[in-house]
Amino acid sequence: MVPVYSHSRISTFENCPRQFYYRYVEKRPVETEGIEAFVGKRVHEVLERLNRFVERGQVPSLGKVIARFRALWDETFQPERVRIVRAENPPESYRESGERCLTNHYRRHYPFDRDESLGIEQHVSFSLDAEGRYRMQGIIDRIARAPDGAVEIHDYKTGRWVPTQQALDQDRQLALYQIGLAARYGDTPMRLVWHYLLRDQTRVSTRTPEQLDELRAATATRIDQIEAEQSFDPRPSNLCGWCEFRDVCPAVTGTEPEPLAADAAPAATAPRAGVRPIATDAPARPADQLRLL
Numbered sequence: 001m002v003p004v005y006s007h008s009r010i011s012t013f014e015n016c017p018r019q020f021y022y023r024y025v026e027k028r029p030v031e032t033e034g035i036e037a038f039v040g041k042r043v044h045e046v047l048e049r050l051n052r053f054v055e056r057g058q059v060p061s062l063g064k065v066i067a068r069f070r071a072l073w074d075e076t077f078q079p080e081r082v083r084i085v086r087a088e089n090p091p092e093s094y095r096e097s098g099e100r101c102l103t104n105h106y107r108r109h110y111p112f113d114r115d116e117s118l119g120i121e122q123h124v125s126f127s128l129d130a131e132g133r134y135r136m137q138g139i140i141d142r143i144a145r146a147p148d149g150a151v152e153i154h155d156y157k158t159g160r161w162v163p164t165q166q167a168l169d170q171d172r173q174l175a176l177y178q179i180g181l182a183a184r185y186g187d188t189p190m191r192l193v194w195h196y197l198l199r200d201q202t203r204v205s206t207r208t209p210e211q212l213d214e215l216r217a218a219t220a221t222r223i224d225q226i227e228a229e230q231s232f233d234p235r236p237s238n239l240c241g242w243c244e245f246r247d248v249c250p251a252v253t254g255t256e257p258e259p260l261a262a263d264a265a266p267a268a269t270a271p272r273a274g275v276r277p278i279a280t281d282a283p284a285r286p287a288d289q290l291r292l293l
């Protein structure tokens with residue numbers, strides 16, 4: 001069967017092959033999630049609900065939106081399952097940041113009539129090549145038709161960090177979605193739109209056909225590299241603080257964990273010589289990976 005990749009899956013490999021192995025090859029069960037991912041999921045759920053109401057011509061009040069977020073938080077927050085790396089920050093501060101994301105978004109876009117909704121939480125599945133060898137999938141937060149007729153691919157971010165315009169002009173995720181939507185929207189101009197909710201900032205970028213061709217080729221090459229990978233070495237970094245596998249990772253513990261099953265072991269499981277336990281403090285920032293595909 002042809003494996004199906006996603007931006008998130010490829011990014012995981014690029015950040016740390018061992019994390020990729022545990023998450024996607026071995027599928028090691030995880031019992032906790034980082035508070036940043038937890039907040040991101042709750043905000044996305046509320047925004048999806050808000051967007052569906054708006055699509056039906058019903059705009060709920062900001063009070064109702066925030067009440068929904070609080071109710072969802074109370075229903076799903078389990079202190080023993082949610083990891084807080086920055087221990088100096090109480091859970092309430094993260095809850096407030098989620099509320100701020102929603103409030104900023106609501107105030108900026110109310111009454112939500114600037115564009116026409118074409119899709120909410122849209123699953124896209126496509127091939128990078130004509131032969132269907134490089135299969136990709138993803139979930140687009142929202143697709144909309146702007147007043148000038150362009151199709152916009154919207155993405156909501158809940159982290160603090162806002163990348164530079166230069167970085168966004170090179171960003172892979174939304175550009176891949178544009179490739180995935182090409183068959184649906186033909187030659188209609190498309191824009192990539194990021195909403196940095198906590199910072200109340202919006203960024204826009206576009207791609208030329210040549211850039212999309214380059215992206216296709218580069219992504220296919222990266223998939224070939226992943227498919228050929230044998231050792232899945234750990235790659236310690238500041239992101240280890242947020243890694244759900246740090247309790248078993250040899251870069252942290254100094255020893256290889258037991259494989260989950262005999263046939264699930266990587267081709268080379270012995271820790272690399274020179275892989276030392278890493279410092280656990282002062283991580284830079286978590287990956288903004290909200291939904292793993």
Ligand code: SF4
Nearest residue numbers: 016234235240243249
């Ligand atoms: S703890 Fe760090 S090195 Fe180990 S799997 Fe996670 S990200 Fe990779």
